[in-house]
Amino acid sequence: MATKEKPSDIGSEVRLEAIEVRGYRSCRGTTFTPNVGLSALIGINGAGKTNVLQGIRLLARRGRPTGRPSDEELGATAEVVGSFRVRGETIGLKLTLSLHEGARAGGGADFVPITEAWNLGSLTGSKRWIQMPPIRLLRGGSAKFVDLGDRRVYYESTSGISYATTSADVDVSVLQNKAVLAALLAIEDFRSGISYYSASQFTDPSRCPSGFEVDEQGRLVDSYNPYNNTPHLRFLHDLYTLRKGDAAAYEAYQRFVSRAELGLISRFTWKVVELSTSTAVVSGSGKEVKKIKKKKSLIVPKVQIGTSHLTFNQLSEGTFKTLALAFYITTSASKFLMVEEPEVCVHHGLLTRIVATIKAHARRKQIVISTHSDLLVDELEPEQLFVVEMLSTGTAVKKLESWLDKRDRSALHAYLAESGTLGEYWRSGGLAS
Numbered sequence: 001m002a003t004k005e006k007p008s009d010i011g012s013e014v015r016l017e018a019i020e021v022r023g024y025r026s027c028r029g030t031t032f033t034p035n036v037g038l039s040a041l042i043g044i045n046g047a048g049k050t051n052v053l054q055g056i057r058l059l060a061r062r063g064r065p066t067g068r069p070s071d072e073e074l075g076a077t078a079e080v081v082g083s084f085r086v087r088g089e090t091i092g093l094k095l096t097l098s099l100h101e102g103a104r105a106g107g108g109a110d111f112v113p114i115t116e117a118w119n120l121g122s123l124t125g126s127k128r129w130i131q132m133p134p135i136r137l138l139r140g141g142s143a144k145f146v147d148l149g150d151r152r153v154y155y156e157s158t159s160g161i162s163y164a165t166t167s168a169d170v171d172v173s174v175l176q177n178k179a180v181l182a183a184l185l186a187i188e189d190f191r192s193g194i195s196y197y198s199a200s201q202f203t204d205p206s207r208c209p210s211g212f213e214v215d216e217q218g219r220l221v222d223s224y225n226p227y228n229n230t231p232h233l234r235f236l237h238d239l240y241t242l243r244k245g246d247a248a249a250y251e252a253y254q255r256f257v258s259r260a261e262l263g264l265i266s267r268f269t270w271k272v273v274e275l276s277t278s279t280a281v282v283s284g285s286g287k288e289v290k291k292i293k294k295k296k297s298l299i300v301p302k303v304q305i306g307t308s309h310l311t312f313n314q315l316s317e318g319t320f321k322t323l324a325l326a327f328y329i330t331t332s333a334s335k336f337l338m339v340e341e342p343e344v345c346v347h348h349g350l351l352t353r354i355v356a357t358i359k360a361h362a363r364r365k366q367i368v369i370s371t372h373s374d375l376l377v378d379e380l381e382p383e384q385l386f387v388v389e390m391l392s393t394g395t396a397v398k399k400l401e402s403w404l405d406k407r408d409r410s411a412l413h414a415y416l417a418e419s420g421t422l423g424e425y426w427r428s429g430g431l432a433s
Contacts, residue, residue, distance in 0.1 A: 013086065013087055013186070014084055014085065014086050014186050014187055014189070014190040014335070015036060015084070015085050015336075015366055016034060016056070016059075016082060016083070016084060016085075016190075016336060016366060017033065017083040017084060017085045017090065018031065018032065018033040018034075018082075018083040019031070019032050019034075019055065019056055019059070019080065019081065019082050019083070020032075020080070020081045021051075021052070021055035021056075021058075021078070021079075021080050022078065022079040022080075022081075023076065023077060023078040023079060024051065024054070024055050024058070024078040024080070024097075024111065025048070025051040025054070025055075026048040026051050026390065026394050026395040027048060027051050027052065027055050027394060027395050028393060028394030028395075029393065029394060030048070030051075030052060030055065030394060030395045030396065030397060031397070032052055032055075032056075032386070032397045033399075034366060034368055035366070035383070035384065036366065037359075037362035037363060037366065037367070037384075038358065038359055038362035038367050038368075038369070038380075038384050039366075039367070039368045039369075039384060039386055040368075040369050040370070040371060040376075040377070040380055040384050040385050040386065041053075041368065041369070041370040041371070041386050041388050041397070042370075042371060042372075042377065042385055042386070042387060042388065042426070042431070043387055043388035043389055044389075045372075046390060047388045047389050047390045047395065048388055048390060048394070048395030049340075049370040049388045050340060050370065051395055052370075052388060052395060052397060053196065053338045053340060053368065053370060054196075055080060056194070056336075056338060056368070057194065057196050057338065058078070058080045058095060058097060058111060059080060059082050059093070059095065059191055059194060060191050060192070060194040076098070076099045077096060077097065077098045077099075077114070078096075078097045078098075078099075078111055079094065079095065079096055079097070080094075080095045080097065081093070081094045081095075082094075082095075084187050084190070086183045086186050086187060089122040089123055089179075089183065090122050091118065091119065091120060091122065091123070091183050091184075091187060092118065092119030092120075092121075092129070093116065093117075093118055093119075093187065094116070094117040094118075094119070094129060095113055095115075095116055096113070096114045096115045096116075096117075097111040097112060097113050097114060098111065098112060098114050099111055115131055116131070117129040117130060117131040118130050118184070120174065120180055120183070123177065123179050123180050123183060124174060124177065124180065130174060189335075190335050190336065192335075193332075193334055193335030193336060194334070194335065194336045194338075195328050195334030195335075195336070195337050195338065196337075196338045196340075197324065197325055197328050197337065197338065197339045197340065197342075198339075198340040198341075199321050199325075199340070199341065199342075199344040199345040200340075200344075201231040201324075202231060202232065202235070202317070202320055202321045202324050202345075203317065204317070205232070205312060205313050205314075205315050205316075205317055205320040206313045207230060207232050207313070208230075208232035208233070208235075208236065208311075208312045208313040208320070209232070209233055209236070209313070210300060210311045210312075210313060211271075211298055211299055211300040211301070212233060212236060212237060212298075212299055213275070213296050213297065213298050213299070214237075214240070214296060214297050214299060215294070215295075215296050216294070216295050216296070218240070218241060218244055220233070220237055221296055231324075232312070232313075235323075235324045235327065236299075236301055236312060238327065238331075239268070239301070239327060240270070240299055240301065242331055243268075243270070246332075249331055249332065252330070253326070253327060253330050253331055254267060254268060256326060256330055256357075257322075257323055257326050261353075262322070262326065262350060262353065264305075264319055264322060264323060264326075265303050265304065265305050265319075265323070266304040266305055266306060267304050268301060268302070268303060268304070269301070269302045269303075269304055269309065270299065270300070270301050270302075271299075271300040271301075271302070272297050272298070272299055272300075273297065273298040273300070274295065274297055275295070275296050275297060275298055276293055276294065276295050276296070277293070277294050277296065303315060317345075318345055318347070321344075321345035322345055322346055322347075322350070322354075325339065325342060325345060325346070325354070326354070326357070329354075329357055329358055329361055329367075330357060330361060332365075334365065335365055335366075336365065336366045336367075336368075337361075337365060337366070337367045337368070338367075338368045338369070339358070339367065339368070339369040339370075340369075340370050341369075341370055341371055341372060341373075342354060342355075342358070342369060342371070342376070343371060343372070343373035343375070343376055348375070351373070351375060351376065352375075352379065355376055355379040355380075356379070359379070370388075373423075374423035374424070374426050374427045375423060376423070377421075377422045377423040377426055378421045378422060378423030378424070380422060381422075382400050382401060382412065382416070382422065383399070383400075383401065385399070385400040385422070386398065386399055386400065387399075387400055387403040387431070400431075408430075411430065412425060412430065415430065
């Protein structure tokens with residue numbers, strides 16, 4: 001079927017319309033339709049709130065871990081189907097993942113992508129799923145590259161679309177459609193910005209390195225494998241990247257966590273030590289050896305609190321966790337942010353301020369939180385709440401208004417009209433199943 005050509009200026013305005021998770025932990029066929037702004041998951045322990053968040057996180061998985069897993073290493077499969085809205089168009093992505101034993105550094109098990117399929121019907125007129133190798137978004141100069149394994153398709157804004165050889169399983173006519181490629185690039189950019197925050201990730205700040213090395217492009221040296229990359233190090237590198245790339249956003253974040261607002265620190269300081277290394281390269285004939293000098297830098301960040309200058313691994317656990325939480329809420333390092341129980345690491349005196357900040361930033365990006373805190377729920381609206389419960393068919397997610405029957409909805413609205421709060425209603429058992 002011939003593809004319909006639409007304007008290619010789709011841009012990066014993307015949101016997740018819906019997600020269905022099948023065969024992943026307690027999510028046997030769980031559907032979640034998040035709000036455009038803020039969504040809050042509530043429910044008893046064991047209902048599957050964390051599994052819903054982790055299921056969404058699977059959308060960010062692109063490509064396999066270093067070293068192709070053998071058939072013996074691959075186990076149970078899961079499927080994640082995401083529906084994305086890109087400038088008025090709906091694009092579907094279906095990921096098939098398999099349990100890969102030993103995928104993470106040090107062993108353990110993880111789900112890794114096996115296939116990706118796209119439904120581009122709103123752009124092409126064909127509703128069939130098109131399977132393609134995992135796409136990685138690369139950027140270089142004015143060009144945007146889509147890497148299709150050993151086949152490369154790339155889009156240059158000044159000269160249209162060009163492509164190298166492709167195998168028969170890739171529909172070249174689809175990739176020649178500027179609107180399709182622009183949509184894929186926008187969604188891949190969005191997927192790379194899916195962030196997950198859990199206080200448990202940042203337990204024991206002593207695991208955080210005192211410093212780290214970056215290359216000339218500011219990338220971590222010898223830390224490209226995500227399975228070897230700790231959340232502590234990623235946070236430091238993300239903070240460094242913000243400082244180098246967006247001074248205004250960096251200063252805004254620093255002010256937010258400083259004595260002027262949250263009162264956590266005085267300021268951040270950075271020591272940069274320039275290093276250089278030499279690499280020997282042998283020509284194809286073996287007759288010529290060239291030495292190539294590469295520059296790298298050792299970055300040593302510190303936190304000033306009053307007159308003390310501390311490395312990040314010397315901070316208290318509460319301070320470290322709150323700094324990380326505030327960073328991912330307030331900066332563009334995340335395009336879709338998930339926060340598991342923000343109340344765990346935040347002092348009660350700061351919780352209202354943190355929730356207000358979450359709500360403010362949810363006006364420009366999707367944020368999903370899970371919570372057990374009635375104090376936090378007090379700050380939310382009924383339409384922002386989703387009830388997560390465990391049924392015989394697995395984890396289910398419903399909007400509060402849909403989960404309540406007509407009588408309970410009337411009781412809730414009457415309670416709120418009489419100056420009661422959502423948190424008080426929840427605490428009194430009004431939202432008990």
